Amino acid sequence: MRDFSQDISALALNTATLGHNLDGYGAGWPPERVIDACAARGLGGIVFWRREIGRRSVEIGDRVRAAGMQVVGLCRTPYLVGRDAPAGLDEAKASIDMAAGLGAPVLTIVTGGTEPGTKGVLESQKILAERVAAIAGYASERGVKLALEPLNPMFGGNRTVLMTVADAVRVCDMAGAPNVGVAVDVYHVWWDSALAEGLAAAGPDRILGYHLCDWLENTRDMLLDRGMMGDGVADLKVLRAAVEGAGYAGPCEVEVFSSSDWWRRDPSAVLDVMVDRFRTVC
């Protein structure tokens, strides 16, 4: 029987969980305070967002490691397809540079939506694969892996053209680069009865992240109403067993966007609850 009260070093904080100081949410903690609070609780790592890093990537990365933790990843490239994708790949390459500066082994890709002039997702997936292939070598030279993150299908249209792990794996295959894989987020995949097949197709070397939160029974906002683990209907132990059963051995990263609940709480209390829930329900 698996022991789910395991070492907290398997746990990582995605700073979005603390409101990442965005749009008036969060307590305004600078990265240093987040690092100290995570280290004090025995976490294994942190995932940052670009907006928190600015020109301080090397400094912040070193600070995390000095505190005994790892920079687990960086969120994220700009969109690569869809109406809101910037022209060219310069910003994507700059995000790779930032991940390398931080010492983050994984940079997450949220793809952006359906490419203008096309319908559905398949044509956009092909364009996406070409653009991923065009930056994969640049990332590889800098020691960075690229994690394609499928989003809940409700984000189709303007935010994603990857709705399932199977979608992401297909684009990995099309991109054909060894440092391109998949990020698996409970919020986006909890409902997928075919998840195990998608994970098997990915294989252990291409599962580059596992993101924890919960799906609330009554989700009031598509983007900013995620639940803390245990407060929703996602079968968290089964999901983790599936991801680890497919060979993933990396950290579990907690990423809770919650403008009406968790982002309004004291960050210290949020971290304490997060650690407790990780021990008990994940």
Added chain:
Amino acid sequence: MRDFSQDISALALNTATLGHNLDGYGAGWPPERVIDACAARGLGGIVFWRREIGRRSVEIGDRVRAAGMQVVGLCRTPYLVGRDAPAGLDEAKASIDMAAGLGAPVLTIVTGGTEPGTKGVLESQKILAERVAAIAGYASERGVKLALEPLNPMFGGNRTVLMTVADAVRVCDMAGAPNVGVAVDVYHVWWDSALAEGLAAAGPDRILGYHLCDWLENTRDMLLDRGMMGDGVADLKVLRAAVEGAGYAGPCEVEVFSSSDWWRRDPSAVLDVMVDRFRTVC
């Protein structure tokens, strides 16, 4: 090459498209006026909602047929699983009686959400299959087929435990009744790269409906911001070809929930646009 400017008799109105007189939306047209407006435009049929029918099922059904159309279906049973499902199956049987009274060959099932005390969707799907099996004979005796409608995964938790056609087919198989099949709605399945496999597993006899609308690039409301065909990113011709390629030969039913746009327009104008879009983009 398929001729997509085909006979309008393949087109059916789901009255939800006119706001179905709900919560102050819609123009308050009684069923008779809806029937006359559809017949005048050459539509083949209408799908009603229970709240519009009351005790007049036989009268309204006869009126539709006298106008040269068919009652294509009835929306819908109460939830069968989840916190909001009524106790017992009496209301479900009453909805079957209403469908039979109307002469509607198909009654749609939106399943309801994750069963209390469980997590994820698989356990709820098993309970759902038992309850569907428990009403399937009653429906069969009354000439009514039951159409399990998978919903976009964003409706997981409180509204559905079926997220894909493949999910619905699996529950059909578990229920084991010959009059149980699947309803395929563009809004819910447009994103699914595995749709063709799900439709093939259903087979021609179990695809009981095809619902048209569009997925807007920027969907502002999960429930009530559907687009009219042509205004979004769903690949409507490919979707219809997939459904008909799997053997479906029934009507195309337009179902647009749109509280901020189409429900605020004159119903006559909505019907005219609907007919035009069906001819040109579906």
